Amino acid sequence: MAPRVLIADKLSPAAVDIFKQRGVEADVKTGLSKDELLKIIGDYDGLAVRSATKADKDVIAAAAKKLKVIGRAGIGVDNVDIPAATAAGIVVMNTPFGNSITTAEHAIAMMFACARQLPAADLSTQAGKWEKNRFMGVELYGKTLGLIGAGNIGSIVADRALGLKMKVVAYDPFLSPERAVEMGVEKVELDQLLARADVITLHTPLTDKTRNILSAENLARTKKGVLIVNCARGGLVDEAALRKLLDEGHVGGAAFDVFVEEPAKENVLFGAENFIATPHLGASTVEAQENVALQVAEQMSDYLLTGAVTNALNSPSVTAEEAPRLKPFVALAEKLGGFAGQMVDFGIKAIDIAYEGEVSALNTRPLTAAALSGVLRPMLEDVNMVSAPAVAKERGITVSESKQDDSPVYESLVRITITTEKGKRSFAGSLLAGAPRVVEVKGMDLDAPFAPTMLYVNNLDKPGFIGNLGALLAEAGVNIATFNLGRVAAGEDAICLVGVDQDPDAALLGKIQALPHVKEARALRF
Structure with missing residues (x-):
């Protein structure tokens, strides 16, 4: 379904043409009262304004379920509540150079x-x-x-x-x-x-x-x-x-x-x-009005169609050229962050994201934002790439990035280390044929694709464990889609990541936890 944009202030007709040429539906409804805007804004993916329409916290609250981007044709964004938009995960863009x-x-x-x-x-x-x-x-x-x-x-x-x-x-x-x-x-x-x-x-x-x-x-x-x-x-x-x-x-x-x-x-x-x-004529030339209208239409279309972010005031920039290359890494960072976030039960003090190999040469700010959103989402359901950095800062979580050109095994590796009141936990992931995979947990190597529902078990590597686990899953009617193992050495600490077709309930997790040599069992959802 094509994205829909509401043009709430007067823009050059050329902007409407750009939206349509790019495959974005654009409705022009100017001069709306606040009540009128509140009634319809929830139907749109994007809102294009100049200075007349006020995108305040009420408008953003009414739009938060669907709205992804607010584009201001001009430089000033006094009429947009940026903190409210950020909290709702809405990108706010302006056009600082058009006029x-x-x-x-x-x-x-x-x-x-x-x-x-x-x-x-x-x-x-x-x-x-x-x-x-x-x-x-x-x-x-x-x-x-x-x-x-x-x-x-x-x-x-x-x-x-x-x-x-x-x-x-x-x-x-x-x-x-x-x-x-x-x-x-x-x-x-x-x-x-x-x-x-x-x-x-x-x-x-x-x-x-x-x-x-x-x-x-x-x-x-x-x-x-x-x-x-x-x-x-x-x-x-x-x-x-x-x-x-x-x-x-x-x-x-x-x-x-x-x-x-x-x-x-x-x-x-x-x-x-x-x-x-003069009556606020600074941007009032034919050329400037045309420029900012065309610019905001291009920027909003790029974001809605490709994920490219230009001139955003509350989100890292991603060029149209970068977007396709970054997309699989954004997915990896978000899923790996989600894995890490679901494995943490105590207050998070710090999050470090390390980039190794080819990924270190990319624009990593959006990847870090994606990783943060993954880590925080288990605790804060509505957090996303836009709001996550601000949410982490509000909660006093220290966020750091590190990069190194080489990765010993993989072309690219992303490692997320979470510091809590109880210590540190580290998780690493990579891409295989463009698909995100978990490749290290607790310092143990493995190679597991992500599945919508996964079972994580940490155990001592002893004979009979896999058979016992399989029997419990079969008894509960839970089908195994993928099964991946990692261990320190024979008889020592081990983990298994199991992709399953049914969601394990608390009773099943309790039975798995009660198996001999099992230290920890969790259901993970992506």
């Missing part, structure tokens, strides 16, 4: 408009006035531009500003010195930027750390006559404090495309001298 150039160009345009007071001069001139002496602008050549945020959009603004022969300083805790040199900007602390910048532009998301980053205190520390441009997010600047400094003449001008409350029908900044406002 980058358009947004950067809007910031540059706002900077020019502010520097030369273009909107006010236009109104005055068209009103029949000729106030040539009133509109004295400032030249941008040789001035210092201060970037707050030097990511994708910020770097494009820096490039354009350098082309205007401006000097560029940048404050961004995540900007490496090497990347700053590559961009041609000087990396500075915020205090330095405030003291030196003739123009400040903001290009950072709104977080607890960036909220009011241009506070009343920080605005007061800027150069007299500074120009401030915000085409990023409302809430990065204290609007009331900025209005005061505009009125006092300390700030020479400001140009905002975004506001704390939108739509901004009224705002404390409106009417201030040399203040320019």
